[in-house]
Amino acid sequence: xxxxxxxxxxxxxxxxxxIVRERDLGPGPVRVGRGTDCxxxxxxxxxxxxxxxxxAAGPGEVRIAPAAGxxxxxxxRPLGPQGVVLEAGRACTLALGSFRLGLxxxxxxxxxxxLTLERAHAExxxxxxxxxxxxxxxxxxxxxxxxxxLGFLALPVAGFLARPLPPVAETARALEAEAHxxxxxxxPDRAWNSGPLSSVHGPxxxxxxxxxxxxxxxxxxxxxxxxxxxxxxxxxxxxxxxSMAAPPPMIAAARAMAxxxxxxxxxxxxxHEGAALxxxxxxSDCAGCHAALDSKLPDTDLVNASDWQRDxxxxxPHVVAGFDDAGPRLLRxxxxxxxxxxxxxxxxxxxxxxxxxAVARMAGRLSxxxxxxxCADCHRADAxxxxxxxxxMERDCGACHSLAVAGAGExxxxxxxxxxxxxxxxxxxxxxxAAPRPAVAGAPRTVPGAGTAGSGAVAEALARARAPFLPGGxxxxxxxxxxxxxxxxxxxxxAPVHLAGRFYARSQFPHGRHEEMRCSSCHKAPSSxxxxxxxxPPIGTCRQCHGNARWAAAHPEAEASGAxxxxxxxxxxxxxxTFEALQKAALATRARGVQVAMR
Numbered sequence: 001x002x003x004x005x006x007x008x009x010x011x012x013x014x015x016x017x018x019i020v021r022e023r024d025l026g027p028g029p030v031r032v033g034r035g036t037d038c039x040x041x042x043x044x045x046x047x048x049x050x051x052x053x054x055x056a057a058g059p060g061e062v063r064i065a066p067a068a069g070x071x072x073x074x075x076x077r078p079l080g081p082q083g084v085v086l087e088a089g090r091a092c093t094l095a096l097g098s099f100r101l102g103l104x105x106x107x108x109x110x111x112x113x114x115l116t117l118e119r120a121h122a123e124x125x126x127x128x129x130x131x132x133x134x135x136x137x138x139x140x141x142x143x144x145x146x147x148x149x150l151g152f153l154a155l156p157v158a159g160f161l162a163r164p165l166p167p168v169a170e171t172a173r174a175l176e177a178e179a180h181x182x183x184x185x186x187x188p189d190r191a192w193n194s195g196p197l198s199s200v201h202g203p204x205x206x207x208x209x210x211x212x213x214x215x216x217x218x219x220x221x222x223x224x225x226x227x228x229x230x231x232x233x234x235x236x237x238x239x240x241x242x243s244m245a246a247p248p249p250m251i252a253a254a255r256a257m258a259x260x261x262x263x264x265x266x267x268x269x270x271x272h273e274g275a276a277l278x279x280x281x282x283x284s285d286c287a288g289c290h291a292a293l294d295s296k297l298p299d300t301d302l303v304n305a306s307d308w309q310r311d312x313x314x315x316x317p318h319v320v321a322g323f324d325d326a327g328p329r330l331l332r333x334x335x336x337x338x339x340x341x342x343x344x345x346x347x348x349x350x351x352x353x354x355x356x357x358a359v360a361r362m363a364g365r366l367s368x369x370x371x372x373x374x375c376a377d378c379h380r381a382d383a384x385x386x387x388x389x390x391x392x393m394e395r396d397c398g399a400c401h402s403l404a405v406a407g408a409g410e411x412x413x414x415x416x417x418x419x420x421x422x423x424x425x426x427x428x429x430x431x432x433x434a435a436p437r438p439a440v441a442g443a444p445r446t447v448p449g450a451g452t453a454g455s456g457a458v459a460e461a462l463a464r465a466r467a468p469f470l471p472g473g474x475x476x477x478x479x480x481x482x483x484x485x486x487x488x489x490x491x492x493x494x495a496p497v498h499l500a501g502r503f504y505a506r507s508q509f510p511h512g513r514h515e516e517m518r519c520s521s522c523h524k525a526p527s528s529x530x531x532x533x534x535x536x537p538p539i540g541t542c543r544q545c546h547g548n549a550r551w552a553a554a555h556p557e558a559e560a561s562g563a564x565x566x567x568x569x570x571x572x573x574x575x576x577x578t579f580e581a582l583q584k585a586a587l588a589t590r591a592r593g594v595q596v597a598m599r
Contacts, residue, residue, distance in 0.1 A: 046097030060088025385512025
């Protein structure tokens with residue numbers, strides 16, 4: 001039979017004496033707490049609105065279940081979150097703030113549990129001193145405080161002021177020459193170290209002054225540039241500040257008081273955080289500027305980008321739009337606009353990558369290949385395994401596209417590539433014309449070496465010199481040949497050629513990290529029939545792996561991050577050139593078209 005609950009509430013009169021109220025609560029469960037909807041209301045702010053619940057657990061047994069986070073003492077010991085079951089016939093006391101709730105069998109009614117709620121009696125005052133006095137405790141405290149000030153404040157400050165400050169431009173070199181730099185001690189200095197230095201700055205751990213050149217002043221950009229002279233600004237300082245998201249006024253005021261202006265090197269590069277130097281994007285927010293860049297810099301040509309997977313523009317590579325007197329003209333076009341790379345070359349990837357056509361059979365018979373051609377036969381990775389070495393005709397094409405011609409006897413001549421004038425001269429002089437005949441009275445006077453009998457030899461030489469530039473000729477196979485004078489004249493112009501070394505500014509693609517992938521996974525070269533096809537993967541191809549949580553979960557060994565720094569380099573240099581730098585490089589390394597003329 002489950003017990004019944006009866007509440008006996010005791011309160012004290014102001015004038016003295018006690019007020020006792022009793023009422024039956026029934027079989028329960030009984031709710032105990034500060035809330036007015038509880039069966040037992042305990043008016044104490046230290047008690048939760050619903051502090052605990054009492055319910056029958058068996059014949060004469062009571063289950064005490066505290067609410068989450070409700071602090072309760074059960075017979076002077078903390079009551080765990082799982083509660084307790086009070087055995088039949090046993091009494092206990094629960095401490096609820098300044099109140100005590102007693103549970104005990106009712107002596108007057110069998111099968112009833114009496115709950116007695118009353119305010120706790122005032123505890124006996126604790127003695128003023130719980131431990132006997134220690135002689136000399138005050139003196140020991142002062143001595144310890146002075147030792148701490150001397151060892152961890154006075155000595156480091158004195159050492160800081162005593163060390164010579166190297167000139168800013170010579171900081172890195174001067175550090176190694178200083179005696180204190182080679183000392184392994186300086187233990188008190190380490191108490192001021194807020195955390196371990198990164199591995200690249202580890203040697204500076206014994207010389208705080210190398211970076212912190214003024215006491216109570218943050219590290220300045222000038223100090224960083226004393227060693228990192230090659231680190232360029234991300235953008236013009238004024239435009240960079242204009243694009244940055246303004247912090248809340250209170251934070252901006254706090255930064256100003258601490259000498260922390262926006263746009264500092266340490267805004268992205270945070271030291272004293274461990275062996276790896278924290279840098280973009282771990283401590284900086286690219287989207288803070290680039291999410292609404294056009295509203296902050298209306299004249300910018302950059303497209304807004306706030307998230308790699310959801311809000312990043314289509315890739316916009318630089319392609320050759322044409323040529324002028326200065327050289328190739330680069331144009332930035334989005335891939336979804338179908339750009340054409342007018343590089344001046346005549347080439348078909350589909351023809352060269354076929355597994356069954358004449359090119360494949362020829363490559364299979366050549367000792368240089370012994371099989372159909374593949375991408376790596378022409379595209380060779382550079383030393384950094386970021387991009388590829390420039391295509392060279394003799395090295396990459398010469399095995400199939402030979403420029404060798406038969407000379408006199410068994411002599412074989414190699415025609416020079418990219419030097420049309422020499423080609424013409426060699427072919428004309430390849431075989432001398434027939435010996436001139438003596439002049440005959442009445443016969444017209446001829447040019448020496450090209451007499452009447454030798455006119456056929458001259459025509460043959462001119463035909464040989466013209467052949468490479470005509471359809472089916474060695475030059476015509478790969479280059480666009482423009483005839484610019486009357487028919488029959490040896491007057492041709494080879495269209496300029498420019499093959500881009502890289503298509504994107506401010507970004508890089510490390511091909512070496514993708515060596516396990518097939519080239520055709522990203523580049524649709526096997527189906528390309530013209531050199532104008534821009535065989536670059538669109539953004540959707542990259543999103544299949546990079547920043548794709550589902551793909552990353554299936555390939556935990558891969559590191560396909562979607563962070564901005566995966567492709568973009570913050571500082572514009574050789575790794576992340578600007579559009580102007582790409583255009584300048586194109587003009588400096590262009591292969592100009594050469595007009596061949598013999599009049």
